[in-house]
Amino acid sequence: MMKPGVLVISHGSREPSWVALVEEAVTAMAERCHLPVSASYLELVDGKLIQDGIDLLEGQGVTDMLVIPLFISSGSTHVDEIAYAIGAKPEPDMETDLDPFRVQARVHFGDPFDDGADTAAMVWDKVRSLSVNPAEEVILMVGHGSPHELFWRRWEKIAASLAKRVTEVSGLETDWALLNPGDVREKAEAWQKRGYEVIVSPLFLSKGYFTDHVIPQRLEGLPCRYSGEPLLPHPRLAEWMLKQVERLLKSLKL
Numbered sequence: 001m002m003k004p005g006v007l008v009i010s011h012g013s014r015e016p017s018w019v020a021l022v023e024e025a026v027t028a029m030a031e032r033c034h035l036p037v038s039a040s041y042l043e044l045v046d047g048k049l050i051q052d053g054i055d056l057l058e059g060q061g062v063t064d065m066l067v068i069p070l071f072i073s074s075g076s077t078h079v080d081e082i083a084y085a086i087g088a089k090p091e092p093d094m095e096t097d098l099d100p101f102r103v104q105a106r107v108h109f110g111d112p113f114d115d116g117a118d119t120a121a122m123v124w125d126k127v128r129s130l131s132v133n134p135a136e137e138v139i140l141m142v143g144h145g146s147p148h149e150l151f152w153r154r155w156e157k158i159a160a161s162l163a164k165r166v167t168e169v170s171g172l173e174t175d176w177a178l179l180n181p182g183d184v185r186e187k188a189e190a191w192q193k194r195g196y197e198v199i200v201s202p203l204f205l206s207k208g209y210f211t212d213h214v215i216p217q218r219l220e221g222l223p224c225r226y227s228g229e230p231l232l233p234h235p236r237l238a239e240w241m242l243k244q245v246e247r248l249l250k251s252l253k254l
Contacts, residue, residue: 001063002063002064002252003036003060003061003062003063003064004035004062004063004064004065004066004248004249004252005035005036005037005038005057005060005062005065005066005105006029006033006035006036006037006038006065006066006067006068006241006245007037007038007040007050007053007054007065007067007068008022008026008029008037008038008040008053008070008241009040009042009050009053009067009068009069009070009082010022010039010040010041010042010069010070010071010205011041011042011043011044011071011205012041012042012043012044012045012049013044013045013206013208014044015207015208017207018206018207018208019041019045021206021207021232021233022039022205022206022232023039024233025232025233025234025237025238025241026039026238026241028235028238029238029241029242029245032238032242033242033245035066035245036057036060036062038053038056038057039053040052040053040054042078042082050082050085050086050101051101051102054101054102054103054105057105058103058104058105062105063105063106064105064108064252065103065105065106065107065108066108066110066244066245066248066249067086067088067107067108067110068110068241068244068245069082069083069109069110069111069112070112070205070241071112071113071205072112072113072114072143072144072203072204072231073112073113073114073143073144073154073155073158073159073203074111074112074114074154074158075145075146075151075152075153075154075155075156075157075158076112076144076146076151077094077146077148077151079112080092080093080094080096080151081094081096081098082098083109084096084100085098085099085100085101086100086101086103086107086109087103087107088107088108088109089109093150093151094150094151108248108251108252110244110247110248111244113231113240114158114161114162115158115159115161115162115165116165116240117165117169118236118237118239118243119162119165119231119240120162120165120166120168120169121169121236122231122234122236122237123139123141123162123166123201123203123231124139124166124170125236126201126227126229126230126231126234127139127199127201127227127229128170130199130225130227131170131172131199132197133197134170134171134172136195136196136197137172137173137196137197137198137199138172138173138174138175138191138196138197138198138199139166139170139172139173139174139175139199139200139201140174140175140176140177140184140187140188140191140198140199140200140201140224141159141162141163141166141174141175141176141177141201141202141203142176142177142178142179142200142201142202142203142215142218143155143159143176143177143178143179143203143204144178144179144180144203144204144210145178145179145180145181146178146180147180147181152178152180152181155178156178159176159178159203160176162176162203163175163176172199173196175187175191176203179210179214179215179218182218184215184218184219185218185219185222188200188219188222188224189222192222192223197225198222198224198225199224199225199227200215200219200224200225200226200227201227201229202215202227202228202229202230203230204230204231205230205231205232206230206231206232207228207230211228211230212228216228
């Protein structure tokens, strides 16, 4: 008999507040999906790593694991290596030191946030209060990016598409920049030279080192409006996970 369960995977952090926000979103989703659910982390969260989550679900009799990668972009090398290590793809697109996990259940791998309508709505919600004169403003989304060209190209494609969606939902000009390669300051300065007020939105899952330190350092001395607010917390994030679960369940033809 088939028994599905949900494994939510995010990066993890040493900051308890970072982990708590992820756990709250996963709990909100779990209360509505009526399936076994486990939140797990790639690293830094002892006792709740990916193998721990797999073991927990399989210990509950789960035969089909619906995996939700709680990452911003398919351009993340972590998404690629996790998909490989959990058995969702035969080989990684880049060499990884992540060993294959022990998995007996069938794996059904979902998608990161990427350029979906829910992502665009959350980005706009986080900076909406900073908008004063939309005709003279631009939203500059800042993502992590990658030093590896293959993955940077994926980031580039997804960020450009997401920018169009944010413009549609907000009515504001929207652009993107990446920390890797480091074009954040250049993009902000270019928009300011064109006469725009720059509203900077961190394209990250939760508050941490990059949102609190790296992005502000890249913008130091520039008159930008920086929200500092990543996607979490946001009620729509649980909705996004539920949609992933529903889509993956349909693929099982339950």
